[in-house]
Amino acid sequence: MKQSDPGGLKPVDRHLADILTTVQPLPPLEVDLERALGAVLAEDVSSPVALPPFDNSAMDGYAVRAEDVAGAPVSLPVIEDIAAGDAELRAVGPGLVTRIMTGAPMPGGADAVVPVEWTDGGTTRVTIHKAAPYGHAVRRAGEDVQAGDVVLSAGTRIGAAQLGILAGVGRRRVVVRPRPRVVVLSTGAELAEPGKPLAHGQIWESNSFMLAAAVREAGGEGFRAGAVTDDPQVFLERLDAQLVRADAVITSGGVSMGAYEPVKEALGPLGTVRFEKVAMQPGMPQGFGVVGPDKVPIFALPGNPVSSFVSFVLFVKPALRRMQGLPASLPETVRAVTTSPLRSPEGRRSYLRGVLTGETVAPVSGQGSHQLAALASADALIVVPEDVTELPAGSEVEVIAL
Ligand SMILES: Nc1nc2c(c(=O)[nH]1)N[C@H]1C(S)=C(S)[C@@H](COP(=O)(O)OP(=O)(O)OC[C@H]3O[C@@H](n4cnc5c(N)ncnc54)[C@H](O)[C@@H]3O)O[C@H]1N2
Ligand code: MOO
Numbered sequence: 001m002k003q004s005d006p007g008g009l010k011p012v013d014r015h016l017a018d019i020l021t022t023v024q025p026l027p028p029l030e031v032d033l034e035r036a037l038g039a040v041l042a043e044d045v046s047s048p049v050a051l052p053p054f055d056n057s058a059m060d061g062y063a064v065r066a067e068d069v070a071g072a073p074v075s076l077p078v079i080e081d082i083a084a085g086d087a088e089l090r091a092v093g094p095g096l097v098t099r100i101m102t103g104a105p106m107p108g109g110a111d112a113v114v115p116v117e118w119t120d121g122g123t124t125r126v127t128i129h130k131a132a133p134y135g136h137a138v139r140r141a142g143e144d145v146q147a148g149d150v151v152l153s154a155g156t157r158i159g160a161a162q163l164g165i166l167a168g169v170g171r172r173r174v175v176v177r178p179r180p181r182v183v184v185l186s187t188g189a190e191l192a193e194p195g196k197p198l199a200h201g202q203i204w205e206s207n208s209f210m211l212a213a214a215v216r217e218a219g220g221e222g223f224r225a226g227a228v229t230d231d232p233q234v235f236l237e238r239l240d241a242q243l244v245r246a247d248a249v250i251t252s253g254g255v256s257m258g259a260y261e262p263v264k265e266a267l268g269p270l271g272t273v274r275f276e277k278v279a280m281q282p283g284m285p286q287g288f289g290v291v292g293p294d295k296v297p298i299f300a301l302p303g304n305p306v307s308s309f310v311s312f313v314l315f316v317k318p319a320l321r322r323m324q325g326l327p328a329s330l331p332e333t334v335r336a337v338t339t340s341p342l343r344s345p346e347g348r349r350s351y352l353r354g355v356l357t358g359e360t361v362a363p364v365s366g367q368g369s370h371q372l373a374a375l376a377s378a379d380a381l382i383v384v385p386e387d388v389t390e391l392p393a394g395s396e397v398e399v400i401a402l
């Protein structure tokens, strides 16, 4: 990693670049389909057969020769019933029909299906009131997928529909990048567990819930490892106990200039975690490095809740993407016009909380790093560049949609 800028702050882009140099994709793993939801495919998956594998009926009705029903109304003999799954079919000769169900294979000779609603529903003889043209309600073999077609490419996140097609092409096991397991550890003597009473001087601990949820939203598995007080030794012990199950660790708090900064005090001396000031607001104090024999990446995020959240969006989320074998970069932005004037400290890139409506964005009231309620009311981060300190209402800005 490079040194910080002399006399100043490390650029946001450089901090992310350092992180992405260290963080590597997790090794691919073959898993049962039941465990694949949310993981990212690490192989191209093709279909061994065409889908549908055979011509079949799209409706419950009668398989006919279109020319036999062209003069409807007509009355024709029914030679048999075909249910979905039936394999031994009698061919439909001229002037004959077969009763057929949705999904059942088309019998030889038939080239259209008359829906039951267009008939009297007869079982030995049927009166067809309306003609079905050639090919009507017939689903052709290969209409969805040709044999050998790649249905999903490596790098695709497996959602419900993707899981469906994996099963649909007969796969039981797939090779994926597993969801990164991320342990979230909060620090602070003032933190009380939500649900417990609050003593004077305490606040309810929110960051571990928020960050573990953010991990899940980013495709990982987030584990809350609770909050530890401000003792670096206790912090190190807790961290050590958690490392076995972690592909990455996020800590919150204890990284700034106070007298009790357990994360900085515990990790600083290891020499593998660097604490820096990044040119951003919020989220200036940042720690990043590796810990333990397996060199597990660790993100030591600032404790202010909004700072933690913004740090996650800018640094942890791209790192989790890389771990999942996906392209990683700073979040994409869209352009919008600010409805109110914006202020930003000189030399730091601001990420102001706002509400995006079409092509305008309105900063929320309450831009402090502690104002979590204001963050929760926002759906966007307004990016104000390092060299800009003020922007009048009506200015064009870059916005990250949350
Ligand atoms: N003299 C200076 N003081 C501070 C500086 C500085 O440069 N010089 N930087 C400020 C900035 S910017 C930030 S951000 C914070 C970072 O502080 P820490 O990472 O050391 O975090 P803490 O001191 O532990 O807590 C800060 C703040 O956040 C609340 N907090 C912490 N953890 C949680 C949690 N899990 N859930 C809810 N809230 C939490 C904590 O109570 C504090 O209010 O430092 C500034 N100070
Ligand atoms: O930079 Mo701090 O992260 O303002 O709150």
Ligand SMILES: [Mg+2]
Binding pocket: 253, 254, 255, 256, 257, 258, 260, 261, 303
């Ligand atoms: Mg502190």
